[in-house]
Amino acid sequence: MIAVPADIRIFDNYRWHVAATPYVDAVARVAGTVPFIVPALGEALEVEAVLDRVDGVMLTGSKSNVHPAHYGVEPTERHGPFDEDRDATTLPLIRSAIDRGLPLLAICRGMQELNVALGGSIATEIQEIAGRDDHRAPDLPTQDERFALRHEVRAVPGGILAGIVGVEPFRVNSLHRQAIDRLAEGLAVEATAEDGTIEAVSVEGARSFALGVQWHPEYWAGSEPMSQRIFRAYGAALRGDAPARAVA
């Protein structure tokens, strides 16, 4: 069973604790484990009680952003939208999961949370930074179009990710306005985009699988080989299996 921290969303005059279907499906159908959606209760959540009962953690993506106060920056319009309940839940959960050596897969916002939880910072509106490409979701009508593979990333030779997907460049989807700015101590870069954007990180010296990716392998995890490899490697770590190595 793995903990999947929820987002807070508001509709029908309620605040809901939610996780999107692609993440839940990829965990259940490809990683072969049981997703357990953890409510974004923040300080009211007994993080240790949750982690005592799960075998790993997966952090989903979200349109919301980590509040910049968590990395010492004054918030502006360009940093929102926020989900402070989610921040208050995931940041302590990440630190404790790493201390416990629980397998951790952090996707998009999840990778940014991993970086902030360990003391790093985030750059916002990266498409406005000289030399950076536009990594935002395309303004297209369907999810398949929005999550289409759009640019190449290359895994760092000898790294954890390279052991899963190999060292040849491969295409990923891209739906983010923010990215890692100051890399947290204790994180290693595992992949970059052609414009230098950090696209994957790992926790140095982690006792198990501890990988963050800026793209969305969950969305095509049922069909796209690199996405499948990531979720299968995560599932293997959750079961304590020997990690599958990338072919070539």
Ligand SMILES: N[C@@H](CCC(=O)NCCCC(=O)O)C(=O)O
């Ligand atoms: N909000 C952050 C993280 C981006 C992210 O997690 N995107 C998830 C999918 C969003 C969508 O469906 O558009 C950022 O913008 O960097």
